[in-house]
Each structure stands twice: as structure tokens, then as C-alpha cells.
Amino acid sequence: MTLPVWxxxxxxxxxxxxxxxxxxxxxxxxxxxxxxxxxxxxxxxxVGTLTQTLWISNAEHDTLVAWIKDTxxxxxxxxxxxxxxxxxxxxxxxxxxxxxxxxxYAWLSTTEVAVTMTLRVYNV
Numbered sequence: 055m056t057l058p059v060w061x062x063x064x065x066x067x068x069x070x071x072x073x074x075x076x077x078x079x080x081x082x083x084x085x086x087x088x089x090x091x092x093x094x095x096x097x098x099x100x101v102g103t104l105t106q107t108l109w110i111s112n113a114e115h116d117t118l119v120a121w122i123k124d125t126x127x128x129x130x131x132x133x134x135x136x137x138x139x140x141x142x143x144x145x146x147x148x149x150x151x152x153x154x155x156x157x158x159y160a161w162l163s164t165t166e167v168a169v170t171m172t173l174r175v176y177n178v
Contacts, residue, residue, distance in 0.1 A: 057147060060135035061121045062114050067106035067138055068168075075104050075139065075178065102178035103151065104137060107170040115159065115167040122154045129154025137175055147176040 084092045110118065122129045130153040136143040150156045151172040160168040 058121070058125045058131065058133045060133060060148075061117050061125075062108075062110060065108045065110065067108055075102055075175075100177050102175045103172065104175050105170070105172045106138070107168050109162065109166050109168055112165060112167060115169070118169065122150075122157065126150075126154070129157060132176075135173075137173070139178065146178065149174040149176075 082094050086092055125131070126133060129150045132147055132149045134145055135148045137146050137148065151174055156172050158170045160170070162168050
């Protein structure tokens, strides 16, 4: 099955709205009776987390909101997007953390919107 593609052609995350990449999920931890803690990875732990803010136009905002609602089932589906991994943009499979509720919008002016999103990024 082909995944939907991010609908906005050109975008750059703003530097102040970019959080460091968490390259993997936290390991499972078990406290042992002897005082030690056992940590182990989980199958499928090749999922990182990335938070970024993009500035987009009002028209791109309208396209994005409709895409999240209709194409991604209120933001719950996976999609492909070019994400910044520190040295360049790489096409990755992504998913919004908390679905569409994980995407926040702030109007910067009458023509621009800041979109802040936290993404699950697969195979980082």
C-alpha cells in the first residue's frame, strides 16, 4: 500500500521551533530485587521522535488541515515526508504523535501560520 505524501511542496522548519531528535524509544526497564535495573529494547524500536515548527501560508494551512482530516483519518495514518535529520532532508515514513491533536497552529499574521508538530519518524 502506498502511503500518502506530505501535501506542501516547499517548507523549512524554523530553528527556534526545532527540538532535538530522539532516535529511539525509551527502553523497557525492570527493577530487580538486588537493586539493579534491567533495560531492554523492544522489537520495532527503530522509531524516533521529532518536533518541528513550519511557517506556511493560509492556503497551505487549509490544504494541510483538509489532508490531515480526510486523507490521514484525523491525523492517525502514516505518511511520507522529507524531515531534517541534521545534515539534510531525508524522505521518511512519519506519523503524528497523538494524531491530528498533536498538530498545533498559531497565526503569525493575516498571511502566515506557524504549524508545530511532533512526529514519530520510522527508521531513523
